[in-house]
Amino acid sequence: MNKQLATSLSELEESGSKRVLRPLSSRQGPEVSVGDVRLQNFSSNDYLGLATEPFLAEAAITAIAQYGTGAGASRLISGTLAPHSELEFELARWKQSEAALAFSSGYATALGVLGALAGAGDIVILDKLCHACIIDGARLSGATLRIFPHNNLDRLESHLRWARNKHPRGRIIIATESVFSMDGDCAPIREIIELKERYGAWLLLDEAHAVGVHGENGAGLSDAKGLSDRIEIHMGTLSKALGCAGGYVCGSQTLVEWLTNKARSFMFSTAPPPAQAAVGAAAVRWMGTEAAAQRRHLLWSNIRHFHMCANLSHQPQSAIVPLIVGENEAALSASEALQTASSAGDLGFWVPAIRYPTVPKGTARLRVTLSAAHSQKAIESLGCALQRISLNQST
Numbered sequence: 001m002n003k004q005l006a007t008s009l010s011e012l013e014e015s016g017s018k019r020v021l022r023p024l025s026s027r028q029g030p031e032v033s034v035g036d037v038r039l040q041n042f043s044s045n046d047y048l049g050l051a052t053e054p055f056l057a058e059a060a061i062t063a064i065a066q067y068g069t070g071a072g073a074s075r076l077i078s079g080t081l082a083p084h085s086e087l088e089f090e091l092a093r094w095k096q097s098e099a100a101l102a103f104s105s106g107y108a109t110a111l112g113v114l115g116a117l118a119g120a121g122d123i124v125i126l127d128k129l130c131h132a133c134i135i136d137g138a139r140l141s142g143a144t145l146r147i148f149p150h151n152n153l154d155r156l157e158s159h160l161r162w163a164r165n166k167h168p169r170g171r172i173i174i175a176t177e178s179v180f181s182m183d184g185d186c187a188p189i190r191e192i193i194e195l196k197e198r199y200g201a202w203l204l205l206d207e208a209h210a211v212g213v214h215g216e217n218g219a220g221l222s223d224a225k226g227l228s229d230r231i232e233i234h235m236g237t238l239s240k241a242l243g244c245a246g247g248y249v250c251g252s253q254t255l256v257e258w259l260t261n262k263a264r265s266f267m268f269s270t271a272p273p274p275a276q277a278a279v280g281a282a283a284v285r286w287m288g289t290e291a292a293a294q295r296r297h298l299l300w301s302n303i304r305h306f307h308m309c310a311n312l313s314h315q316p317q318s319a320i321v322p323l324i325v326g327e328n329e330a331a332l333s334a335s336e337a338l339q340t341a342s343s344a345g346d347l348g349f350w351v352p353a354i355r356y357p358t359v360p361k362g363t364a365r366l367r368v369t370l371s372a373a374h375s376q377k378a379i380e381s382l383g384c385a386l387q388r389i390s391l392n393q394s395t
C-alpha cells in the first residue's frame with residue numbers, strides 16, 4: 001500500500017498539487033504564528049473576527065458547564081438538547097423561514113439535503129463553480145447531473161428546458177451559491193429564481209460566504225435582494241462569518257420534517273456538541289444587533305480599502321478577492337514570496353495558493369480574504385507587497 005500511495009503522492013508533488021498541513025502555533029486571527037514566524041493572515045473566512053470573540057467563548061464555557069462536552073447520541077435518539085432546539089429557533093427567526101435544521105457542518109448539510117431531496121430519475125443542475133460539497137451531494141444522490149458554465153443563464157435555461165421535456169412531471173433541483181467561495185463573485189439570484197419558477201424547479205442556495213457579510217442582519221444575499229421567500233432551500237454554515245461551526249438548512253416546516261426523516265448525514269451522525277450549538281445560537285442572535293451592523297460596516301470598508309490599495313478596478317462583491325495567475329507553480333511561488341515580502345520591520349503575509357481540484361485547472365490563484373479584524377495598515381502593506389511581487393494575472 002505505502003509504496004503505491006507514495007508513487008501517487010510524488011506525482012502530485014511534481015504537478016505542484018500536493019498539499020501539506022501547516023499548523024498554527026497561535027490562535028486564529030488577523031495575525032497568526034506558523035512555528036515561530038509571525039504572519040499577517042489574509043487566508044481565513046473569519047470575516048467578522050468572531051472566531052476568537054470573547055462573548056462566544058463565554059457561551060461555550062457556560063454550555064460546557066451545563067451540558068458537558070458530548071451530545072451522547074444522534075439527534076433522533078437522545079442527542080437533541082436545549083441548545084440544538086435554541087439554535088434552530090434562532091436560525092429560523094434570523095432567516096425569516098418557518099423552520100430550520102442544524103447539521104454538524106456545511107459539508108454534511110449539502111450531502112444530507114441533496115441525498116434526501118434527489119434520487120435516480122431526478123435532475124440536479126449545478127453551476128460549474130459550486131463547492132465540492134454540493135457536487136459530492138449531487139453525485140451521491142444518484143440523480144442525473146447537468147452542469148452550466150459559471151453564472152451562465154442561457155445554459156441554465158437550456159438544461160431546464162431539456163429536463164422538463166425529458167421528465168414532464170419530474171423533480172428538478174438547481175443548486176448554486178450566492179457568493180462563490182473561490183471567486184468571490186455573486187450569482188444572479190433574481191434571474192435564477194425567475195427561471196426556476198418558469199420551469200417548475202426548486203432552488204437550493206448555499207450562502208456559506210454571504211451570511212454575516214450581506215443583508216441587513218447579515219442574513220445573506222437573498223435577504224439583501226428581498227428574494228428569500230422565493231427560495232425553497234436555504235443552506236449555509238456557521239463556520240465562516242459566524243465564527244463557530246455547523247451547517248444549517250432553513251425552509252418550510254415540511255421540508256425540515258422531510259430532512260429530519262431522510263437526510264442521512266443528519267440521522268446517522270452524533271448530534272454536534274451542545275456547546276457548538278450554544279455558540280451557534282449566540283452568534284446568530286448577535287447578527288441582529290447594532291454591534292454586528294457596525295462590524296459588517298467595518299468589514300466592507302476594509303474590503304473597499306483593499307480594492308483601492310491593490311489597484312483593483314472591479315466593484316467588490318464580497319470579502320473574497322481572487323488574484324488569478326494560472327499555473328499551480330506561479331500561484332505557489334507568489335504565495336511564498338508574500339510570506340517573505342515584508343518591508344523593513346513589517347511581517348510577511350499569509351495568502352494561500354488555491355489550486356486544482358479546488359478550482360479548475362489553469363486558474364490557480366491567490367485568494368485574499370478580508371476581515372473586520374484587519375487593520376487599515378495591514379491592508380495597505382498587503383497592497384504594497386502585491387505590487388512588489390508584481391503578479392502576472394491571467395484575468
Ligand SMILES: *Cc1c(COP(=O)(O)O)cnc(C)c1O
Nearest residue numbers: 105106107131181206208237239
Ligand atoms: C465552506 C463551505 C461549505 C462547507 O461548510 P463547513 O461548515 O466548513 O463544512 C459549504 N459550502 C460552501 C460554498 C463553502 O464555502
